[in-house]
Amino acid sequence: MSQPSTYGDLSHLLPTNWKKTVSSWLDEDTPSFDYGGFVVGETDQVAILYGKAPGVLAGVPFFDEVFRQVDCRVEWFLKEGEFFSPGENGRKEVAKVHGHARNLLLGERPALNMLARASGIATRARRLRELKDKHNWKGVIAGTRKTTPGFRIVEKYAMLVGGVDTHRVDLSSMIMLKDNHVWATGSITNAVRAARSTGGFALKIEVECRTEAEADEAIEAGADIIMLDNFDGNGLISTAKKLKDRYAGKRMFLIEGSGGLTEENVSSYFGEGVDVLSFGSLSQSVPHIDFSLKVQPRQK
Numbered sequence: 076m077s078q079p080s081t082y083g084d085l086s087h088l089l090p091t092n093w094k095k096t097v098s099s100w101l102d103e104d105t106p107s108f109d110y111g112g113f114v115v116g117e118t119d120q121v122a123i124l125y126g127k128a129p130g131v132l133a134g135v136p137f138f139d140e141v142f143r144q145v146d147c148r149v150e151w152f153l154k155e156g157e158f159f160s161p162g163e164n165g166r167k168e169v170a171k172v173h174g175h176a177r178n179l180l181l182g183e184r185p186a187l188n189m190l191a192r193a194s195g196i197a198t199r200a201r202r203l204r205e206l207k208d209k210h211n212w213k214g215v216i217a218g219t220r221k222t223t224p225g226f227r228i229v230e231k232y233a234m235l236v237g238g239v240d241t242h243r244v245d246l247s248s249m250i251m252l253k254d255n256h257v258w259a260t261g262s263i264t265n266a267v268r269a270a271r272s273t274g275g276f277a278l279k280i281e282v283e284c285r286t287e288a289e290a291d292e293a294i295e296a297g298a299d300i301i302m303l304d305n306f307d308g309n310g311l312i313s314t315a316k317k318l319k320d321r322y323a324g325k326r327m328f329l330i331e332g333s334g335g336l337t338e339e340n341v342s343s344y345f346g347e348g349v350d351v352l353s354f355g356s357l358s359q360s361v362p363h364i365d366f367s368l369k370v371q372p373r374q375k
Contacts, residue, residue: 085155085235086136093228097140100185112177120176122183122370125166130364131158131201132169133236134193137229141186147174156236158201169366176370183368192226193233194364200237200357202338212345217242218357219333230358242353250274251302253283263289267296281331287314294318294326300351305334308343315348 126132135155142149150171153159161167172179203216217240222230231241243249250270252263260266263282270280281300282293290301301318303311315330322328331351332344344352 085232088235089136089228089232093137094140094144096225096228097137097185098144099225100141100189101144101181104185105181109177109181111180115176115180117175117177120174120179120370122172122179122368123168124170124172125161125367125369126159126169127161127166127365127367129158129160129198130194131156131197131237132190132194133197133233134190134229137189137193137232138170138186141182141189142172142174142178145174145178145182147172147178147182149173156197156238158198166367172368179368179370187366187368189229190366191363192223192361193229193236194366195361196230196233196358197237198364199338199361200234200239203341203354203357204238206338206341207345210342210345214345214349215240215351217331217351217353219353219355220245221355222358234357239357240351249279249281251281251283252298254285257282263292263298264296267293267298271297283333287317290314290318291321294322294328298328300329300331302331302333302353306332307335308340308346311344311349312346315346319348 132153132155135151139149150173151169152171153169159167159169172182200216200218207214207216218231218234219242220227227244231244234241243251252266252270256266257263260269263284267280267282274280279299280297281302282289282296282298283302283304284290284293285304290303293301303314306314311332315332318328318330329350330348331353332349333353333355336344336352336354337356341352
């Protein structure tokens with residue numbers, strides 16, 4: 076797996092409230108007394124963060140913030156977005172954490188849980204990005220809003236570290252009209268009209284379509300993005316081409332494919348006319364990357 080492109084410091088993207096999210100993890104894990112911390116006390120210690128499975132490192136700002144809030148300091152040996160392998164001994168030194176023994180253990184589990192999931196998402200994202208590049212497909216690989224409640228900011232951040240698009244981050248980012256919206260309003264046309272009346276010119280409107288006829292209606296209604304849902308690869312490419320040809324010079328829109336996409340079959344969806352492929356699996360059913368944090372034995 077190749078090394079990442081240079082994306083810069085992605086922590087600058089994070090909203091002003093992200094540190095409160097980190098605080099909530101610590102609050103959840105220690106709601107009253109820290110009994111284990113009483114045992115180990117306040118001695119100065121060093122703990123080593125080991126990566127125990129191959130993957131892409133993601134979640135560095137969140138890991139740093141966990142330990143900052145418990146008065147510890149992190150020293151990294153790898154950069155965020157870097158791929159690592161545990162090697163022959165089964166573990167790779169990724170970082171050192173310096174602080175009081177009690178504080179190291181306060182931050183340990185919230186930090187590791189976050190890092191394991193974020194790195195798992197970034198690893199899958201990197202593989203998908205490399206498949207796209209290998210096949211010279213010019214479209215966009217994206218995640219979806221199928222994220223973990225309370226953890227979305229980390230999961231979307233990890234997609235960016237892995238080199239893919241976040242799609243819409245929340246309900247306020249873009250107007251996506253799915254089957255339930257259409258059924259509730261009576262037609263695709265009615266749903267798009269209502270969406271445009273409130274979203275105005277600033278928000279794009281995407282419509283989920285199950286057939287070419289539904290796509291035609293969405294395009295005629297003024298949708299910006301047509302999601303062809305649960306098409307196979309040949310069907311998606313064929314329908315995308317027909318729609319683009321039919322409305323050439325008349326309407327501007329993007330074609331998105333979604334539903335049933337996997338790492339194994341994605342290459343069959345890479346085709347001219349397909350602009351976006353979105354994956355719920357970027358944030359669902361993702362294998363975590365195994366990390367451990369080991370306090371070093373005290374010298375006698």
